[in-house]
Amino acid sequence: MPIITLKLELQKPTKEKVKMYRKMTEMNTAFANWLLNFEGLKAATSKVFKLYSDKLFPSAIVNQTIREVQSKKRHQNTKKFLRFWCGFNNQNFKVEKENDLYKVSFPTCEKRIGVPIIVKSYQQKWLDELLSGEAKQGKAELYEKRRRWFVAITMSFEVKPQSGNQNLIMGVDVGLRQLAVASIGTTSMFFHGNETAYTRRRFASLRRKLGQAKKLQTIRKSKQKESQWMKDTNHKLSRQIINFAMENGVHLIRMEDLTGIRHSAKSRKEAGRNLHSWSHYQLQEFIQYKAGLAGIKVEYINPKRTSQMCKCGHADKRNRKQDAFCCRKCGYKSHADVNASINIAKAISGLSNKKSA
Ligand SMILES: [Zn+2]
Known part of the structure; x- marks a missing residue:
């Protein structure tokens, strides 16, 4: 059964809550480090916390920390934890839905609390599967990143095999001009990259200007921003492509193995930006x-x-001129990327060694 981790941000917690979450993390880290050197670790139960401290700490977190420290000591031979986030098993951590708002509840040093969470549209489907019992909840962890607080919930679920035609294959061509073209038989779908190309150029020219001013720090930030933006775009594109596949009952996707291929830059402007191949790979x-x-x-x-x-079986470099495909032998005309994605679906040059799982 596949396992995924949902990272959900807590709606901006109050100062008091933040203080409490940090204190809990601090206590848990100290306790985990104490456990590492505790002789009775192998047989430890939540009662050992009393040996460590007389403060109040939720036994749910204590139990989870004991289990994880046991496993980390056994498998990774850890010597010291810099930080040990508070974790909860599925008995103690609950996801709830009230009207259209999602909440999570868990025990703290003071009492059990319920806090609203920010749910992105793609996460909603997973949370609903969790609530309906279709997916099984695993561990949940409360953590801080860049002054924002999140919970990471792991969940496992059954994969439903795609029903329908058991031989339906989709080819996906990833390219410069069109970000991606997917073809199922003779049905093709374009996933346009125009806006993407534009935004990339904008980032690059901004960096050139900044380069003259030697603002290196700003350049670095601009690069980070660009790759974050590229990542978001790729997430959206891949979602659209998979939705297209699912709607059409596709059971197999074929793509080109791009390992070792450096995309030939079409102009100086495009040269030196291996972001392209990196982005395709992503x-x-x-x-x-x-x-x-x-x-x-x-x-x-x-x-x-x-x-x-x-x-028709005729292969020739000159069959393709930019976006246009025109066979020099039989005269067949098509969009070059559509033709490529159909060839990819057919695996005309055979399967590569790249493993797919
Ligand atoms: Zn032909």
Whole structure:
């Protein structure tokens, strides 16, 4: 059963709550470090906390910390924890829904509290599966990142195999001009990258200007911002592609194995930006991950000739001119990326060695 982790942000906690969460983390870290050197660790129960301190601390967290320290000591031979976030098992941590608002509740040093959480649209589906019992809740962890507080909930679920035609294959071509083209048989879908290209150029020209002013720090920040933005875009694109596959009952996705291929830059402007290939690689990773969750298999194919080959079997570099594909032998015309994605679906040059799981 696949396992995923949902990271949900708590609605801005009050100063008092933040103080309490930090204090709990501090206590838990100290307790975990004490446990590491505690001789009775192997047989420890929540009662050992009394040996450590006379303060009040929820036994739910104590139990979880004991289990995790036992496992970490056994498997990783840890010597010291810098920070040990408070964790809860599924008995002590609850997700609830009231009207359309989601809440989580868990024990603290003072009492059990319920706090509203910020749920992104793609997370809602998972939370609803958790609430309906379709997915099983695992451990939950309360943690802080950049002054914001989150809970990470792990959940496991059954993958439902795609019903329908058991031989339906979709080819996905990842490219510069169109971010991605997916083809199922003769049905194709474009996932446009125009806006993406524009935004990338904007980031790059901004950096050039800043470079002259030697504002290195700002350049670094701009790069971080760009990769974050690229990541968000790739998440959205992969979601759309997988939805398209699911709506059409696809059971296998094929993509080009891009390992070792450096995308030839079409101009000086595009040169030196290996962000392109990195971004393509990331998009494929996301597609593969989401396909796995949807019960769709992924295969990688040898990228040789996918953009030059015609359906008549004639392969020629000159068959392709930018976006246009026109076979020099039989005259077949198509969009170049559509033609490529159909060839990818057919795996015309065979499967690559790249593993898909
Ligand atoms: Zn042809």
